[in-house]
Amino acid sequence: MNDDFMAAMVGAAQSQDAKLAKKGPKKAKKSKRSRDKAEEEEKGGAKGVVEGASVNAEPKANKKSKKCQEKKGPNSLRNAIKNSNSKGETLTSSQRKANELWFRKANYGEILFKAYYKGQSDGVIVGSRDNEGGQGLSKKEKKRRRKREEVEFNDFINCLSTPLPITFRIRSTLSSAVMGSLTATLSRSINLHPVRYDPAGLIFQCPDEYNKASISKRGDKHESPVAAFLRNGLGEGTLARQEVVSMFPVLALKVASGDSCLDLCASPGSKTMQLLEGAGEGGLVVANDIHPGRVSALHDAIVGRSGLPPTTLSRLVIGCHDGSKFPKPKGGGFDKVLTDVPCSGDGTIRKDGSIMPRWNPSISNGLHGIQVEIAWRGLQLLKLGGVMAYSTCTFNPIEDEAVVQELVRRGGGAIEVIDWPDDVLPGLKRRKGRVAWRVADHVEGGEDNEDDEVKIRWHDGGFEDAKRAGMAGAVGSLWPKANKNYGLEKCCRFLPQDQNTGGFFVALLRKNSKVVGAGKEDSGGREAGTDKVEEGGGKTFVPIDDRSLKRLEGIDWKVNSDELRKRLWVTTQDKSSVMLCPRRFWEMYAGEMVKVGELQGGGWGGLLNAQHAGVKVLERKEGSLDYEIVDEGLCKEEGLL
Numbered sequence: 001m002n003d004d005f006m007a008a009m010v011g012a013a014q015s016q017d018a019k020l021a022k023k024g025p026k027k028a029k030k031s032k033r034s035r036d037k038a039e040e041e042e043k044g045g046a047k048g049v050v051e052g053a054s055v056n057a058e059p060k061a062n063k064k065s066k067k068c069q070e071k072k073g074p075n076s077l078r079n080a081i082k083n084s085n086s087k088g089e090t091l092t093s094s095q096r097k098a099n100e101l102w103f104r105k106a107n108y109g110e111i112l113f114k115a116y117y118k119g120q121s122d123g124v125i126v127g128s129r130d131n132e133g134g135q136g137l138s139k140k141e142k143k144r145r146r147k148r149e150e151v152e153f154n155d156f157i158n159c160l161s162t163p164l165p166i167t168f169r170i171r172s173t174l175s176s177a178v179m180g181s182l183t184a185t186l187s188r189s190i191n192l193h194p195v196r197y198d199p200a201g202l203i204f205q206c207p208d209e210y211n212k213a214s215i216s217k218r219g220d221k222h223e224s225p226v227a228a229f230l231r232n233g234l235g236e237g238t239l240a241r242q243e244v245v246s247m248f249p250v251l252a253l254k255v256a257s258g259d260s261c262l263d264l265c266a267s268p269g270s271k272t273m274q275l276l277e278g279a280g281e282g283g284l285v286v287a288n289d290i291h292p293g294r295v296s297a298l299h300d301a302i303v304g305r306s307g308l309p310p311t312t313l314s315r316l317v318i319g320c321h322d323g324s325k326f327p328k329p330k331g332g333g334f335d336k337v338l339t340d341v342p343c344s345g346d347g348t349i350r351k352d353g354s355i356m357p358r359w360n361p362s363i364s365n366g367l368h369g370i371q372v373e374i375a376w377r378g379l380q381l382l383k384l385g386g387v388m389a390y391s392t393c394t395f396n397p398i399e400d401e402a403v404v405q406e407l408v409r410r411g412g413g414a415i416e417v418i419d420w421p422d423d424v425l426p427g428l429k430r431r432k433g434r435v436a437w438r439v440a441d442h443v444e445g446g447e448d449n450e451d452d453e454v455k456i457r458w459h460d461g462g463f464e465d466a467k468r469a470g471m472a473g474a475v476g477s478l479w480p481k482a483n484k485n486y487g488l489e490k491c492c493r494f495l496p497q498d499q500n501t502g503g504f505f506v507a508l509l510r511k512n513s514k515v516v517g518a519g520k521e522d523s524g525g526r527e528a529g530t531d532k533v534e535e536g537g538g539k540t541f542v543p544i545d546d547r548s549l550k551r552l553e554g555i556d557w558k559v560n561s562d563e564l565r566k567r568l569w570v571t572t573q574d575k576s577s578v579m580l581c582p583r584r585f586w587e588m589y590a591g592e593m594v595k596v597g598e599l600q601g602g603g604w605g606g607l608l609n610a611q612h613a614g615v616k617v618l619e620r621k622e623g624s625l626d627y628e629i630v631d632e633g634l635c636k637e638e639g640l641l
């Protein structure tokens with residue numbers, strides 16, 4: 001632990017003590033309990049200082065790969081947390097740590113979470129399922145309804161504090177004989193039956209007594225029969241461990257044999273595996289993630305441990321790009337796209353204890369913009385008539401319906417939210433997407449907040465009002481557009497108490513015609529203008545042209561320009577970098593670039609077992625037209641230096 005951090009902790013504890021002294025004794029007592037808990041965690045060195053949520057938590061990787069991730073992979077969630085104080089100030093690392101520690105110790109995450117979701121519009125968590133908002137009810141009916149909602153809200157909160165059941169699925173690629181024998185073993189020897197809403201009989205949810213701890217006791221004589229069954233099945237590749245709600249988006253996509261699929265935010269890869277199973281041997285799955293370390297973990301999970309046969313694996317291409325700028329492959333778009341975007345992850349509270357303590361609404365507000373951009377790119381990369389699933393594991397409408405609303409709005413008629421297919425998991429309890437929700441941030445004391453308490457600040461007056469009130473990161477697309485019909489009720493919300501699952505959100509979007517950009521006034525969070533890119537415009541890998549080659553003139557390449565032209569494929573990722581796609585493909589493996597294939601023939605994806613679609617090797621120096629090499633080792637390997 002370094003001195004800075006120690007100082008930050010001491011400072012945080014002192015400021016917290018001062019705050020506790022200011023509050024009444026009751027509040028102080030409550031906060032003391034959570035402070036003790038936080039201190040225990042701190043001593044254990046566990047998740048002491050807030051890191052990314054489970055969805056974004058870095059996989060275990062060696063030190064080198066971690067360093068590499070920090071250098072190369074921006075983490076949207078971590079960034080959102082960093083900037084999540086209501087004033088939008090950029091904090092130093094020790095200020096941030098102190099802030100987080102104080103926040104966690106005082107239990108503010110839970111307080112804000114409850115206040116936010118309790119105060120949300122009808123149906124976001126509790127209440128009407130029909131988007132009617134309870135108009136026209138008598139006083140008595142309203143009172144009864146409020147009581148019912150109170151009970152419902154308590155059910156929701158109570159459910160969040162219970163552990164998530166272990167779930168798994170039988171792989172859909174197995175022969176019916178193997179499937180039959182597995183289901184027979186499960187029902188006869190273990191008395192475990194498929195979930196009632198899966199007529200295919202492939203999804204299983206273990207009873208509560210089989211928790212994570214009991215399942216992880218492996219191989220000893222106390223190993224439970226389910227644990228042994230799982231261990232064998234996972235090893236042989238007949239089973240896949242996956243949270244049940246996480247299976248929904250790919251099932252709803254109804255991937256058919258021969259489909260080309262893009263998984264834009266793929267790591268750790270559980271949904272990529274479902275896509276691969278569905279697309280079969282005639283299909284193609286491109287799995288992408290922005291983090292080299294997470295791409296590596298995805299590779300290990302799928303290529304190393306999934307047990308999927310080589311014929312299936314050869315249909316997989318792994319990429320490592322910012323999904324919002326993913327290059328368009330030559331020869332048209334994908335049949336199916338999945339954008340399982342980075343999110344605040346509060347739907348995973350049952351399995352990730354680190355989420356609630358640092359929860360605040362500004363995290364979601366901060367992620368909305370990148371979620372829109374990734375999903376918008378997904379829509380651009382979709383074939384006409386193709387379907388994209390947009391999914392998150394959060395209850396927050398800011399990351400759910402508000403994103404879908406912005407995509408449909410941008411599409412200007414080209415994009416349509418479609419219904420969940422009737423024949424997929426019939427009987428599954430789904431709640432309708434919301435057409436109304438409330439926008440909030442949180443205030444941490446000071447001028448805007450006389451009580452000096454951290455609390456939710458609602459912005460019901462809309463975007464302009466919120467901007468005037470100093471809401472950090474306010475963009476128009478956070479608010480519902482009450483006067484327009486965007487088909488949001490067709491989105492699906494999954495709440496934990498309904499089926500003993502995690503929380504989840506799925507929207508299916510069909511592309512009916514080409515999408516060409518959007519009006520500036522309501523951009524989803526990035527600078528206006530970035531959404532003006534036409535489909536695939538400037539983002540296709542092409543062999544390097546003379547003009548681009550000229551821009552790279554300062555570099556002392558060891559091969560002549562004809563050879564360079566053959567080897568280098570280029571796409572402009574942003575104004576300051578050039579993504580080169582050598583004719584050889586590379587992947588990130590435990591922090592090292594490893595060559596995995598060579599391009600044959602003319603087109604991108606010509607070799608399907610290529611594991612990487614390109615890599616940024618040149619970056620423009622700030623304020624100059626010169627490029628500098630990002631990865632010298634790679635250029636040397638390629639014979640370019």
Ligand SMILES: C[S@@+](CC[C@H](N)C(=O)[O-])C[C@H]1O[C@@H](n2cnc3c(N)ncnc32)[C@H](O)[C@@H]1O
Nearest residue numbers: 055265266267268269270271290322323340342
């Ligand atoms: C919810 S997780 C995906 C889970 C995965 N689909 C699965 O089911 O196993 C979100 C992922 O998005 C990645 N990510 C974050 N920002 C991204 C971006 N701009 N482009 C692509 N991936 C991104 C994170 O690294 C993280 O692995």
